[in-house]
Amino acid sequence: MQKNAKRQSIVETATQLFAQHGYHAVGTDRIIDESGVAKMTLFRNFPTKNDLISEVLSQRAQSALSSLASMVASKRTALERIEAVFEWHEQWFTSRDFSGCMFTGALAEFQSESSEITRIATVQKANLRLFIQNLLLDLVPAPSIALLARQIVMLLDGATMSAVAGDHENAAHEAHAAAMSLILSLQAPPAAAAKASRASSEQKKTS
Structure with missing residues (x-):
């Protein structure tokens, strides 16, 4: 998966989770698991959850x-x-x-x-x-x-x-x-x- 595709996959996964469960209830570990990216990839693209x-x-x-x-x-x-x-x-x-x-x-x-x-x-x-x-x-x-x-x-x-x-x-x-x-x-x-x-x-x- 290319860099931009991985970034967008994180955003789309997070969008679904935040929409369904709210922002504070969803942790970064769940976003990582469901988007299928490495933790380093998530934090390289988004240094903070905010x-x-x-x-x-x-x-x-x-x-x-x-x-x-x-x-x-x-x-x-x-x-x-x-x-x-x-x-x-x-x-x-x-x-x-x-x-x-x-x-x-x-x-x-x-x-x-x-x-x-x-x-x-x-x-x-x-x-x-x-x-x-x-x-x-x-x-x-x-x-x-x-x-x-x-x-x-x-x-x-x-x-x-x-x-x-x-x-x-x-x-x-x-x-x-x-x-x-x-x-x-x-x-x-x-x-x-x-x-x-x-x-x-x-x-x-x-x-």
Whole structure:
């Protein structure tokens, strides 16, 4: 096995173990055994366990956002793209290896530490909010976008916890319904929007 392949094997094995059992519960000896590498190989690539956790989270954040973006990009309208965010989560919730959010887990286990681990987990949440903000640009007034994106991420986090508790089938659908209620509450009624548009046109004519 080549050097890079061995390194990636360690990361993939650690990802599975950390996702299923948590970070503190999994020791380096178990990762070594299940990845089939020598102890020297592990510590040459990752001098500390925290270095390995940081790499696991970095790769997970990149792959998850890439997968989500790919699914969203296949949709035509703004509302369909928002719905795709929840569809992606539903597919995740009902997958065989679903065991909850690794970033929320990292924040819970390392909350007392100011470390690279908590930084990566925090940045992942911030990047998800930014991703959703961009999806909301054509749906709600600009001043409402940042708050609504935070609320949608909170709905997704809550849905993830519900799925962990066993509600795999309904969590994402119900979170999407709640998100749509928030979006519709911020959209101008069609009549009001048309009236505002006419008023703006008349003002331009008289100015």
